[in-house]
Every structure is written in C-alpha cells, then in structure tokens.
Amino acid sequence: MSLRSSAGVLRASLALAMAVALAAHVGSPDVFRSGKAGPYAVDVVVRPPQVVPGIAEILVRVPDPRVTRVTVRPVYWRAGTRGAPSADDAKPVQGASGSFAGRLWLMAGGSYSVHVAVFGSAGTGTLVVPVGAVATGQLQLSPGLRWLLIALGTLLVAGVITAVHAAVGESQVPPGEPISRARRRRARVGAAIATPIMAMLVFGGARWWDAEATAYRRTLYRPMRTEAVVRDSAGVSTLMLRIADTxxxxxxxxxxxxDHGKISHLFLARIDSVGVMAHLHPALVDFATLVTTLPPLPAGRYRLYADVVHETGFQRTLVDSIALAAPIAPAGVSRLDPDDAWFEGPIAVLPATRGVQVGDVAISWAGDPRPGAGKPGALRFSLRSVMGDSVRVEPYLGMAGHAVVIRQDGGVYIHLHPGGTSAMASEIAFTLRDRGDTTADGRLRLGDGTMPMGAEQVLSELSFPYAFPSAGRYRIWVQLRVRGRVRTAAWDVDVK
Ligand SMILES: [Cu+2]
Structure with missing residues (x-):
C-alpha cells in the first residue's frame, strides 16, 4: 500500500469532485425511464456506479397487480444480447407493493442497455433502458482504514526484519547455549540486508499502486474539450462549437x-438571473464542428450545453460558455432551423408562483413547490386552454414535451422527456443492434424513417420522471408545441 502524501490525496479528491460535477448529462448521473413493457406501465430508475467495473442499482415500479416477476439484464453495446449475462430476478421491495429492486454488474466503461422484462398474467414485455457506464469517481480510503493499514504494514515490515534477524541469529543456536559474537554479527548483517530490500519492496509497491491509480484516473469520464466562437457577418451571428479534444x-x-432528425440539440441559457434560453439544432459541418445561426438574443454570458448521441447509443453532453455582444441582429432568423425556439421573459419563482400564462395556454407547476433532493418522482405540469379544458399538444421533436433542468451554478444540466432521460435514438440503436442490424464494425446509421415523430395528444398534464441530484437553486424550462408554436415556460425552485 502506498502512503500517499496529503498533496496526492488532495489532487485525487479534486479530480473526484470535478469528475462528479461534469459527468454525462452533467452532474445528474441517474437514469430515469417511464414507458411500457408489453402491456405494463413501468417506471425505472438506474443508479450507475461511480467506479467501473461496479454495481448499478436498479429500481423498477410496476403498479399493475397482474405482474408476478421482473428480471433485469445489462447488455454491453459491443457484446450485444448474445454476449450478455443471463437476466437476474429483481426482488420485490418489502412494504412497497409493485416495486422491485435489483443490482447490475457493469464490467466495462461505455454504452449499455438494461433490459427490464416484466412477466404476469397479461403476458410478457420488455423495456430497453440505455445506460452509459462511465467512471465518474475514485473511491477514497476512510481515515480509520488508512491508519489501520499503515499500522499493519509497519508491523509486517518490522516482523519480516525481526524474522530475518532471528533466522540467521539465535534460531541457529541450540536452546540454552550462548550466542557467539560472530552469530550476533551475522544476525545484524542479515537484518541490515533485509531492511533495504523491504524498503525497495514497499517503494516498488507504492510506484505500482500509483501507476494503477493514474491509469484508472485516465479512464474517468470528463467532458470533451470544446471551443465556442461567435462570428458576426452582414447582421447574421453564427455560433461555431469545435470539439478540440484529442x-x-x-x-x-x-x-x-x-436524434429526432437533429445531430445535436443545443441549449443556451443566460448565466445571470435573466430569463433567456434558446433551443437550437446546429449542423455538423465536419466531423468535429457544430454550426448554427443564432436567434436575436440579448447580450450577456451564456452557458452552452449540446446533447449528442453516438452510434453506440452513448449519450454525451458537450459543455461550454459564450459571451454574446449586444444585441444580436434579427437578420439570422430566416436561416434558423424550423424547430429552433428561443425565449426571453419572466421566470416564475416557486413556491409563490406556480402558474404561467403562455399565449392561450396556462401551464402550472403541479408537483411539490418545495421539492427535496434525491427522491425519485416526477416534474409535473398541468395544462389548461383559455376555455379551461385540456390542450391539444402537437409533437415537438417527436415528444409531447421537453424539460431542461439547470442548477444555478451550471453544475447540473439535464434534458428530460415524458419518457425519461434517455434519447430516443439511443434506444432505437439498441433495439436495432439486438436484431443484428448493425454492421461488423458496430456502426449504425438511422434513416429518417426510423424514428417515430409522435402524434398529437390531448393532455391535461405533462410529467417528466426525475429526481434532483443535489440541493441548490434550479431553473426548469418546459417546452411544448401548441397550434404550431413552441411555448416555453420557466420556474426557479430551491431544492432542499
Ligand atoms: Cu427534448
């Protein structure tokens, strides 16, 4: 065991803190998925491990009384279902009917899908839940264990030297006989030789341990290095996000x-308390550069989050920030993607203000206005038309609604849909992969017709499964399309 210097420990814990703050879907590693497994409505929460290999916890809620058994099975992207371990039973949770808990060994870093199979009298169904396994942290020794190991190690080294001393010294002399001077000297020489050998072993062990720890730290998930540049020409502002990571x-x-016909879903949110947000869809102009025209946004500093999905089903968020000079000319509007939307307006502050009127649609915060961190649940919003009835919601990017959650310090960012945290493209990739649809090199191309674009629904509520990962002040943006227009509402909430 290495006796780490305090600087080393400090460095390691800094690396840990950074990694946790910047993990995939920034700072919010848990996976939420609500959907159907055959005839059963299922809510799944997966807590990926902080280290890989490691154990993910999975909680499955199926309130249907016809359900008799739930199994869970992790499928690694590269291995496919044929190379995956067999399914394990999720155990019913005592005192919570309809809840099943299980554990999943995630052996390698990368893209996984978890197959949740539900069995019951109405038949069998499976829900595929994409999970990105990334090492986000390094487990630290507790101080008690550290000192115990140091004490045991010292005892062991001292014991070996004493044993050598005895082996070449008094143990060679029959009991009762005096120990000669020459033998005493030989014992001392033996111990003197053993001491540097032990020191070298301890030193070598420490070097090996540090090398292993460094190799592991290299596998820790970090956001890709990016460079964001804004260029103005002829009254049109263009944002270029270049992925500079080696x-x-x-x-x-x-x-x-x-994902839903867009290579990236990019969000810009003003850093100060002003309510400005844009949801844009840049084009990939070369393999590492995303480019989009900017809508007329006011000057200021913006956080930038760009969601992308890899062909392995792995979801990634690129993180950056940009400063916009005052104010961007509206000339670029005609060049925007028809699905681009931006918002500038008041933010409702909870718990005082729940309802927001967006044109002819009233959107209200329907969940706990004083939410707590860590409790799996949902962000719920009620919808009312001017007549006081339900609202005809058109699909926006294939979804009934989008929610973006950003903690004020930028350390948490997540993009949610009524189905949860996973990108549709990611789930479809896994389904196709299991049909044997991918080529030998694991590459997959989703055609335009592959993705369901959703249908109009009459809704009185929108619900996004989620749990806030930590306490703090959050801003929650909700977007839905009604009568051809994207409606945006926003709330600020203190999470305890
Ligand atoms: Cu969305």
Missing part, C-alpha cells in the same frame, strides 16, 4: 447519429 479528433469515439 480523443475526438483522432477518431477514438464512434460517430454521431441524429
């Missing part, structure tokens, strides 16, 4: 595939 540039990540 891993990306040298082709060590799999290519991107579109």
């Amino acid at each position: 891993n990306w540039r040298e082709g060590r990540v799999s290519p991107l595939m579109p």
